[in-house]
Amino acid sequence: MSAVLAIDTSTSRTSVGLLTNNKLIWSAHEDGATAHGEALPRLVHKALEINNEISQVIVGMGPGPYTGLRAGISFAQAFAWARNIEVSGxxxxxxxxxxxxxxxxxxxxxxxxxxxxxYIDGKRVDGPHVNVPAEVSGAVFVGEGAHKYGLCAEATYPDVSVFHLLARVELPMYLRRPDAVPTLER
Incomplete structure (x- = not known):
């Protein structure tokens, strides 16, 4: 039975999951803000041991740090290209x-x-944005210090069990200007 490989590297957590018939059959993650490149091959290898018949890859396009997003997106694109299957974000x-x-x-x-x-009823109605927490009322902080701003106590890291419900995104979501600037602009 074919499966969908789900990848997300938009936080300090590298998440990988397998879905068949829109049901999560396996997921795993590794934490480490600079370890996405090392964690992805290990996690995907474990996924392929469960089901090697991947028909599609879906990948988190952010918002998130540039390097983490690029690691996940480029891995997903290369994996899909090598297998001649669809990839979407x-x-x-x-x-x-x-x-x-x-x-x-x-x-x-x-x-x-x-x-x-x-979000209202699970559908995004505003955003994504980047702000200091004081400018955002009722935010659920997900990650280190989870639920610091408290509204939804059961919130989790990006969760591969809901990946099949998500809208497609074609380009990475970088919400900040790059830190690097051309020499002439310094």
Whole structure:
């Protein structure tokens, strides 16, 4: 039976999952903000031991740090290209599981900021954005210090069990200007 391989590297956690018939059959993760490149091959290898018949790859397109996103996106694209299968992206905030009817999902954007989006009945109605937490009321902080801003106590990291519900995103979601600038602009 063919499966969908789900990958997300938009936070300090590298998440990989397998879905068949829109049901999560396996998932695993490794933590480490700079370990995405090392963790992905290990996790995908474990996934392939469960089911090697992958028909599609879906990958988190952010918002998130540039390097982490690029690691996940390039891995997903290379994997799909090598197998001649479809690859598509999704907003990583959309994968944060919460059962509240209205909530704000957020992840650590570093620099004392959060990436966030507002949801009603599980559908994104605003965002994603990047702000300091004080500018966002009711945010669920997901990651280190989870639930610090408290609204949805059952919120989790981007959750591979809901990846099949997500809207497609074609380009990575970088919400900040690059830190690097051409020499002439310095």
């Amino acid at each position: 999704f907003c990583s905030l959309d994968a944060i599981a919460c059962t509240a009817p209205e909530y704000i999902a957020a992840t650590d954007a570093r620099r004392k900021e959060i990436y966030w989006a507002k």
